[in-house]
Amino acid sequence: MDINNEISKLDWKREPYGLYAPIEYTLAAGGKRVRPQLAMIACQMFGGKDEDVLPAALALEVFHNFTLLHDDVMDKADVRRGRPTVHVKWDENTAILSGDQMLIEAYKLLSGVPADKLPKVLQLFNKMATEICEGQQYDVDFENQEQVAIEEYLKMIRLKTSVLLATALQIGAYIAGASEEQQEALYQFGINVGLAFQIQDDILDVWGDPATFGKAVGGDIGCNKKTFVYLEAMRQLGDGASKELHYWYNQILEDNTEKIATVKGIFEALGVRATCENVVEEYTQSALELLKDLPQNEATRKLRKLADKLNTRNS
Amino acid sequence: MDINNEISKLDWKREPYGLYAPIEYTLAAGGKRVRPQLAMIACQMFGGKDEDVLPAALALEVFHNFTLLHDDVMDKADVRRGRPTVHVKWDENTAILSGDQMLIEAYKLLSGVPADKLPKVLQLFNKMATEICEGQQYDVDFENQEQVAIEEYLKMIRLKTSVLLATALQIGAYIAGASEEQQEALYQFGINVGLAFQIQDDILDVWGDPATFGKAVGGDIGCNKKTFVYLEAMRQLGDGASKELHYWYNQILEDNTEKIATVKGIFEALGVRATCENVVEEYTQSALELLKDLPQNEATRKLRKLADKLNTRNS
Numbered sequence: 228m229d230i231n232n233e234i235s236k237l238d239w240k241r242e243p244y245g246l247y248a249p250i251e252y253t254l255a256a257g258g259k260r261v262r263p264q265l266a267m268i269a270c271q272m273f274g275g276k277d278e279d280v281l282p283a284a285l286a287l288e289v290f291h292n293f294t295l296l297h298d299d300v301m302d303k304a305d306v307r308r309g310r311p312t313v314h315v316k317w318d319e320n321t322a323i324l325s326g327d328q329m330l331i332e333a334y335k336l337l338s339g340v341p342a343d344k345l346p347k348v349l350q351l352f353n354k355m356a357t358e359i360c361e362g363q364q365y366d367v368d369f370e371n372q373e374q375v376a377i378e379e380y381l382k383m384i385r386l387k388t389s390v391l392l393a394t395a396l397q398i399g400a401y402i403a404g405a406s407e408e409q410q411e412a413l414y415q416f417g418i419n420v421g422l423a424f425q426i427q428d429d430i431l432d433v434w435g436d437p438a439t440f441g442k443a444v445g446g447d448i449g450c451n452k453k454t455f456v457y458l459e460a461m462r463q464l465g466d467g468a469s470k471e472l473h474y475w476y477n478q479i480l481e482d483n484t485e486k487i488a489t490v491k492g493i494f495e496a497l498g499v500r501a502t503c504e505n506v507v508e509e510y511t512q513s514a515l516e517l518l519k520d521l522p523q524n525e526a527t528r529k530l531r532k533l534a535d536k537l538n539t540r541n542s
Numbered sequence: 543m544d545i546n547n548e549i550s551k552l553d554w555k556r557e558p559y560g561l562y563a564p565i566e567y568t569l570a571a572g573g574k575r576v577r578p579q580l581a582m583i584a585c586q587m588f589g590g591k592d593e594d595v596l597p598a599a600l601a602l603e604v605f606h607n608f609t610l611l612h613d614d615v616m617d618k619a620d621v622r623r624g625r626p627t628v629h630v631k632w633d634e635n636t637a638i639l640s641g642d643q644m645l646i647e648a649y650k651l652l653s654g655v656p657a658d659k660l661p662k663v664l665q666l667f668n669k670m671a672t673e674i675c676e677g678q679q680y681d682v683d684f685e686n687q688e689q690v691a692i693e694e695y696l697k698m699i700r701l702k703t704s705v706l707l708a709t710a711l712q713i714g715a716y717i718a719g720a721s722e723e724q725q726e727a728l729y730q731f732g733i734n735v736g737l738a739f740q741i742q743d744d745i746l747d748v749w750g751d752p753a754t755f756g757k758a759v760g761g762d763i764g765c766n767k768k769t770f771v772y773l774e775a776m777r778q779l780g781d782g783a784s785k786e787l788h789y790w791y792n793q794i795l796e797d798n799t800e801k802i803a804t805v806k807g808i809f810e811a812l813g814v815r816a817t818c819e820n821v822v823e824e825y826t827q828s829a830l831e832l833l834k835d836l837p838q839n840e841a842t843r844k845l846r847k848l849a850d851k852l853n854t855r856n857s
Contacts, residue, residue: 246679297642301635320616320682323638327612328675330645335668342661346653349664353650360643364561367635 228277230263234288249313249325250332253292256308262287262391265530266399269413272526275403282339283348283398289336290352291391293329294359296322301367330356344402351401355394362386375453377462381422384455389421412517416530419514423507424537429454430503431541433491439541445487451476455506460499511538543592545578549603564628564640565647568607571623577602580707580845581714584728587841590718597654598663598713604651605667606706608644609674611637616682645671659717666716670709677701690768692777696737699770704736727832731845734829738822739852744769745818746855748806760802766791770821772805775814826853 239251263284270280298304299312300322306312314322333352340348365383369375396413405413431440432447433456447454457476461469472493475486494500514534518527554566578599585595613619614627615637621627629637655663680698684690711728720728746755747762748771762769772791776784787808790801809815829849833842 243676243679243683245683246676297638301638323612323616324675324678324682327642327645328672330642331668331671331675334649334664335672338661338664338668345661345664346657349649349653349660353646353653356646357643357650360639360646361558361561363639364558367639368558368560 228267228281230260230267230284230288231257233281233285234260234263237285237289245317245321246325246328249296249317249321250329252316253296253313253325253329254289256310258292258308260288261533262291262395265392265395265417268526268529269396269399269405270403271399272413272522272524272530273400273403273405273409275399279341279344280399280402282336283352283402284395286333286337286352287391287395287398289329290333290356293326293333294363296326296329298363300326301363340402347401348398351394351398355390358386358390362388362390369453370451375458377455377458380453380455380458384422384425385418388425389418392421392424393417409521412521416514416517416534419510419517420534420537423510423514423534426455426503426510427507427537427540429456430500430507432456433494434500436541445483445491448487448490449480449483451479456494456499456503459502460494460497463497463499463502507538511535543582543596545575545582545599545603546572548596548600549575549578552600552604560632560636561640561643564611564632564636565644567631568611568628568640568644569604571625573607573623575603576848577606577706577710580710580732583841583844584711584714584720585718586714587728587837587839587845588715588718588720588724590714594656594659595714595717597651598667598717599710601648601652601667602706602710602713604644605648605671608641608648609678611641611644613678615641616678655717662716663713666709666713670705673701673705677703677705684768685766690773692770692773695768695770695773699737699740700733703740704733707736707739708732724836727836731829731832731849734825734832735849735852738825738829738849741770741818741825742822742852742855744771745815745822747771748809749815760798760806763802763805764795764798766794771809771814771818774817774821775809775812778812778814778817822853826850 234254237254239247239254241247266280266284266287267277270277295307296313299307300314300319304312305315310316312322313325317325337348337352338345362383362385365379366387369380369383393414394417396417397410400410400413429447432442432444432454435442435444437444446452447457453476457472460472464472472490475490475493478486480486511534515531518530521527549569552569554562554569556562581595581599581602582592585592610622611628614622615629615634619627620630625631627637628640632640649667652663652667653660677698677700680694681702684695684698708729709732711732712725715725715728744762747757747759747769750757750759752759758764761767762772768791772787775787779787787805790805790808793801795801826849830846833845836842
């Protein structure tokens with residue numbers, strides 16, 4: 228079953244046009260469809276039927292795109308996947324209301340799972356949705372927080388990024404009839420892969436190849452984003468020695484060239500890149516470990532490949 | 543069971559504070575709690591248990607307050623129930639994200655209904671939530687639409703206001719085991735009461751007693767809101783004679799005193815007030831008719847009283 232094909236079958240040609248056209252626009256932008264694919268792979272691992280998990284897979288993708296839509300309003304981001312964001316193409320009120328409707332559409336899709344599975348799937352989905360909002364709030368809070376501990380940062384990215392991957396896997400496994408232990412193993416696989424993914428993202432922001440990264444290199448540094456790389460550097464420097472980095476991370480500049488070069492220089496003098504890459508490797512290995520006690524089949528192979536790919540990707 | 547007491551038992555003292563404090567603030571503002579009460583009354587009418595309908599009743603109230611929170615952002619409204627709105631007290635991003643979480647909390651509450659009732663309750667709730675977003679979109683569309691037919695306006699207020707009352711009643715009845723016909727009668731009662739309520743609101747905006755109305759009289763006229771009163775006047779005037787009213791309804795003025803007096807004068811010359819009051823009376827009577835084939839008990843008496851009260855209210 229091709230998930231892109233299933234997404235394109237969703238019908239948004241509905242009145243009022245002003246509510247549904249932005250939803251169609253958002254979902255048509257593409258993306259890797261990682262979350263619905265994880266749900267389907269987890270279901271396949273335990274011999275479940277694609278059509279049983281499909282409603283939840285679609286719900287997860289629509290939900291994910293809802294979070295992007297509202298995040299872009301909150302971040303005042305103008306571009307997403309190479310196209311104007313909804314609040315730029317239409318306006319902010321449209322982005323808020325169409326986003327609300329997308330969240331409701333996610334629940335409508337979700338309610339299509341087999342009725343006997345619905346209560347538990349709904350509960351898992353609600354927990355995940357709540358945690359993502361909490362993660363987003365922590366992310367906002369950190370902007371105004373002088374010091375952020377690495378543990379706090381890890382908690383934030385677990386909530387904001389990992390639980391969606393983890394829950395996609397758990398729901399897929401649950402629908403296929405996997406045991407609690409198997410569901411939990413896949414959930415933790417998703418958590419670890421998500422952490423590795425986000426830290427790799429933070430690394431690529433500093434050392435990514437501008438030709439393949441897709442975003443401008445140094446963007447996080449420019450806007451003083453407290454990434455894993457930054458927090459690790461601060462930790463290594465300790466209270467006294469962190470003054471120069473702290474100084475640069477309090478500047479809002481028109482031209483970030485010098486700032487990015489200087490901060491990158493500090494990171495490199497500390498050897499932070501290797502430390503961070505080791506952390507990505509550790510989370511990836513932890514994820515792969517979790518697959519060992521699960522059925523070994525085509526689905527497991529796909530998950531293993533995915534974890535490796537996230538670890539070594541350059542974009 | 544006292545619904546205000548049950549609402550106050552919901553615990554929002556959770557981390558991150560920035561996400562949950564605005565939800566607590568919004569729900570603590572009070573309001574008439576009409577929607578949860580309708581769900582509970584409908585459940586009582588058919589001998590259902592309060593605790594079975596309570597999760598849905600709370601979900602309906604939290605959902606309603608979510609719509610108010612996001613509507614206030616979209617309308618840039620500064621005050622709600624005598625207090626600063628969330629986007630004023632905190633900021634716009636907080637209002638968007640806490641609103642999203644409130645919508646998720648509504649679904650969390652809803653999932654507490656008896657498991658065998660969940661699929662249908664979720665389906666009714668999703669349909670209602672979708673229609674309210676559609677109603678909000680039509681309301682926005684009408685601002686930029688030169689002509690709005692009375693039928694279009696009725697459709698908009700049915701979606702934006704009535705379906706929430708109607709669905710609250712239907713869910714309560716369904717949970718108590720009412721038949722499809724009984725659920726449908728209560729649903730239509732809610733639709734008719736909602737229409738009467740909104741048109742009465744439009745009348746009060748023009749002819750309400752400033753001492754009891756709560757809002758500034760003439761507010762809808764001031765902001766060129768195409769209310770039922772205005773649309774009925776335009777309909778009576780016909781294409782040629784509506785020029786003066788049309789002229790005033792295109793002005794944005796600092797001081798609305800003359801505009802409100804003039805427009806009110808046009809309405810009164812046409813006798814629009816009586817026409818509108820007749821429509822309220824008709825919808826109220828249609829609502830009361832629908833109660834006749836239902837069980838006659840304390841719950842039915844409460845609904846009858848509610849319909850009468852909405853028809854004759856002055857605030």
